[in-house]
Amino acid sequence: MGLNGSKKEEANESKGRAAEVPLRKGRIARRTFSANFVGAQRFLPDYFFVTETNSSLFVDEDGDTANEFYRESFEKHKRLTKLVRQVDNLMPKGRVKYPIPRLHPDVPLVLWEVHQER
Structure with a gap:
């Protein structure tokens, strides 16, 4: 900059x-370890990996995606606006695939990182 x-x-x-x-x-x-990891031969069985998860996102009737939706409500007498959380007409996004498989949290392995001195 x-x-x-x-x-x-x-x-x-x-x-x-x-x-x-x-x-x-x-x-x-x-x-680029992640690029090599996807194409490489697996060193762990497939049941140790998680490839998709439930999304925490919701989709409204307009097709917008977010974790929460709010709408403005007006009070005419007090000239105030409030944000009210919208819970009607929202659909959960569902299952989302990970771009790179992740380890399952219950994998019975110990992982560590080794740095080589130059």
């Missing part, structure tokens, strides 16, 4: 893995 161009991308002259991921000033190159 600003006039000094601190957010502009720099040309990366190095070869290899770091050259594939565009870098910005002061950023460290990361591997």
